[in-house]
Amino acid sequence: MQYKPFQDVRSSFSTFDPRYFSQITSTSIPITDEWRKWIGDNKFLGIDDRSIVQQLINHGISPSAAKLEVESIDKNPYFESGSKFVKSLRKAESYANALIDLASLSPQNQAIERRSSISRSDFLENYYAKNIPLILTDVTRNWTALSLWNPEYLKEKYGEIEIEMQSDRNSDYEYEINVEHHRQKMRMEDYVNMIVTNGASNDRYMVANNSNIQKTALRSLLDDVEIFPEYLNPQNIDGTCFFWFGPAGTITPLHHDPVNLMFAQVYGRKIWKIIPPYYTHLLYNYRGVFSEVDCENPNYEKYPLFKEVRVIEVILEPGDVIFMPVGWWHAVKSLDISISMSFTNFVFPNQYEWIYP
Numbered sequence: 001m002q003y004k005p006f007q008d009v010r011s012s013f014s015t016f017d018p019r020y021f022s023q024i025t026s027t028s029i030p031i032t033d034e035w036r037k038w039i040g041d042n043k044f045l046g047i048d049d050r051s052i053v054q055q056l057i058n059h060g061i062s063p064s065a066a067k068l069e070v071e072s073i074d075k076n077p078y079f080e081s082g083s084k085f086v087k088s089l090r091k092a093e094s095y096a097n098a099l100i101d102l103a104s105l106s107p108q109n110q111a112i113e114r115r116s117s118i119s120r121s122d123f124l125e126n127y128y129a130k131n132i133p134l135i136l137t138d139v140t141r142n143w144t145a146l147s148l149w150n151p152e153y154l155k156e157k158y159g160e161i162e163i164e165m166q167s168d169r170n171s172d173y174e175y176e177i178n179v180e181h182h183r184q185k186m187r188m189e190d191y192v193n194m195i196v197t198n199g200a201s202n203d204r205y206m207v208a209n210n211s212n213i214q215k216t217a218l219r220s221l222l223d224d225v226e227i228f229p230e231y232l233n234p235q236n237i238d239g240t241c242f243f244w245f246g247p248a249g250t251i252t253p254l255h256h257d258p259v260n261l262m263f264a265q266v267y268g269r270k271i272w273k274i275i276p277p278y279y280t281h282l283l284y285n286y287r288g289v290f291s292e293v294d295c296e297n298p299n300y301e302k303y304p305l306f307k308e309v310r311v312i313e314v315i316l317e318p319g320d321v322i323f324m325p326v327g328w329w330h331a332v333k334s335l336d337i338s339i340s341m342s343f344t345n346f347v348f349p350n351q352y353e354w355i356y357p
Helices: 033-042 049-058 062-074 079-105 120-129 151-158 187-196 217-224 278-280 304-308
Strands: 133-137 162-166 182-189 241-246 251-254 259-265 270-275 314-316 321-324 327-335 338-342
Touching: 033 049, 033 062, 033 079, 049 062, 062 079, 079 278, 120 321, 151 187, 162 187, 217 241, 241 321, 278 304, 278 327
Parallel strands: none
Antiparallel strands: 133 321, 162 182, 241 338, 251 327, 259 321, 259 338, 270 314, 270 327
16 A cells, blocks of 8 residues: 555644645745645655655745755754654554555454353453454343433432533534533533433533543442453442443544443444554544544545545444454444443453553
């Protein structure tokens, strides 16, 4: 898999792209540091000097200045040092591309296996240790939550409890990153009334990072579930068990988790869009664990590399549990009013060191 010409590419690191600036038709303009960054990024991508020079000329820089700037960068010691790291990165991307090509040979590469039951040793050997996702279809059979949990139950039993939720998310494209700006407290009764009456929306959502199940009387919800002792440690629940509750239309944008997790769907349905980790270099991972790409409406002009990505889609029904391995990308959307639980308290090691952009 080859990179496309730079007129159609933004690299996996931040790149100044002249396509998003108006054309300049006046006399020669100076070469700014932003242009130098752009030159360096495209040099690192392997774009030939002639094409880079021509783009600079097209945007109002004199031919002589453009040629001198592009030719001189190769002798810059900072660029020489950076080139070594970029070559190492490109080698890793080459291996990822090989994995993509190999995966495409399998007719099963667009499916997540579903199993009704699985032993601890089978789960560890064939899924956890191999970093392969799995949907379990009957491990919640002992959960009274499946028959109890719904908006009215939460309102009746926990209505006076003060909970935290995320509000005004539609005003901020980076609502997951700017999570502290969207915290709001209210009574569970008021939240339930809002969810039930306002219809589908991504504007308000009770998400895991509000830690309601740790900080409030909602902790007793754990009495209604069985924390999968075959795979999870029921004695380790502080900071490892998470409660999700929101209307249809709530979206968790494309990201990967830094640990393995189990996600149980209790009420309503959710659609998961899942991407294997070997596509990471095509996902514009601009900050932390998040991708710039909107999975619901991908902008292929701005993010052309995403065209190469094959997305796996699954719908979780009530009672379904998905094992999402560390590093696997996913975006999640509620199809109905939805209540879910997630867990990271595996009986196996589940801590990893990450270096984030």
